[in-house]
Amino acid sequence: MAAAGPDTPRILVTRKMMPDAERRIASLFRATLNPDDRAMTPAEILDQARYHDGILLTSFDKLGPDFIPSLPDSIRIIATHSVGYDHLSIPQAKAKGIAVTNTPGVLTDATADIALLLILGAARGASWGDRMVRENRWGETTLVSPLGHDVSGKRLGILGMGRIGQAVARRAAAFGMEIHYHSRKPVDGGLAPGARYHARFEDMLPHSDFLSINCASTPETRGMVNATALALLPEGAIVVNTARGDIVDDDALIGALASGRLAAAGLDVFKGEPKIDPRYRGLDNVFLLPHIGSATPGTRSAMAHKCIDNLAQFFRGERPADLLTGD
Numbered sequence: 001m002a003a004a005g006p007d008t009p010r011i012l013v014t015r016k017m018m019p020d021a022e023r024r025i026a027s028l029f030r031a032t033l034n035p036d037d038r039a040m041t042p043a044e045i046l047d048q049a050r051y052h053d054g055i056l057l058t059s060f061d062k063l064g065p066d067f068i069p070s071l072p073d074s075i076r077i078i079a080t081h082s083v084g085y086d087h088l089s090i091p092q093a094k095a096k097g098i099a100v101t102n103t104p105g106v107l108t109d110a111t112a113d114i115a116l117l118l119i120l121g122a123a124r125g126a127s128w129g130d131r132m133v134r135e136n137r138w139g140e141t142t143l144v145s146p147l148g149h150d151v152s153g154k155r156l157g158i159l160g161m162g163r164i165g166q167a168v169a170r171r172a173a174a175f176g177m178e179i180h181y182h183s184r185k186p187v188d189g190g191l192a193p194g195a196r197y198h199a200r201f202e203d204m205l206p207h208s209d210f211l212s213i214n215c216a217s218t219p220e221t222r223g224m225v226n227a228t229a230l231a232l233l234p235e236g237a238i239v240v241n242t243a244r245g246d247i248v249d250d251d252a253l254i255g256a257l258a259s260g261r262l263a264a265a266g267l268d269v270f271k272g273e274p275k276i277d278p279r280y281r282g283l284d285n286v287f288l289l290p291h292i293g294s295a296t297p298g299t300r301s302a303m304a305h306k307c308i309d310n311l312a313q314f315f316r317g318e319r320p321a322d323l324l325t326g327d
Helices: 019-028 042-049 090-096 108-123 126-134 163-173 201-207 228-233 252-257 278-282 297-315
Strands: 010-013 030-032 054-057 077-080 099-102 156-159 178-182 210-213 239-240 262-267 286-288
Touching: 010 019, 010 042, 010 090, 010 210, 010 239, 019 030, 042 297, 054 297, 077 126, 090 099, 090 252, 099 297, 108 126, 108 163, 108 210, 108 262, 108 297, 126 286, 156 163, 156 201, 163 178, 163 210, 201 228, 228 252, 252 262, 252 278, 278 286
Parallel strands: 010 030, 010 054, 054 077, 077 099, 156 178, 156 210, 210 239, 239 262, 262 286
Antiparallel strands: none
């Protein structure tokens, strides 16, 4: 049952959420839900926004650079159901006086699990192994072909040692991997025991048999994993990405995979997704996933409740816990 009263804030929810979250937001606000989970166009969101005070949207919503400037004055807050916020312009939101919040912390473990899945899947040939069984080609295997690559005891370079990077490091340490990392500054040693910090990204790469991309997409990191960076990795290295697709130069990565310079890659995120570069589909040494880093019931529910918490705090006149547009 929707919250009653003319002064109750009106919230537009652009995609279907977990049932418990939908019940809660409907109890707190006059919420317009999306029970059919139909992807709304930016124009449809803008049209509906005229009747609302806030929007709960997702990184699945393809909004475009003119979205925030085009929002009606009624919109006071946007809660994004994601940690990343590269689909929104924070400077534009600040200029328009719109608060923006995200959902850090609650998807750390789920995303780190996927990073380990990508490391193992890419290294051990999960994609081509699965296809061989499905296509009844198991009999083609021999003692020397096809072969995967060892994970245990190898060196893992982590780009971005935030919550998710730290969780990846803890999991990789259980495989006996030697951890190296690059981030804007070193983290407390207790958060990454035994990990070696590299102040320069370029200095970490020669020590990375595996490279795990876990940084945010920012103007500084977009295209950071390019041909120059990939050339600094050891011959036969493996690249995995659970962060954002635009951190990687697709031409460079595809070229390195096709030439054999890199042994494999594991990718959960892509530039322009879901319309990915079609060349990835033709490479046997790439393990592909459809951006499922947070795709568990518990994680998606926790993310939605984070959004609702932030909305409730804002409309109570409090500073939202996950405010991105603060000073």
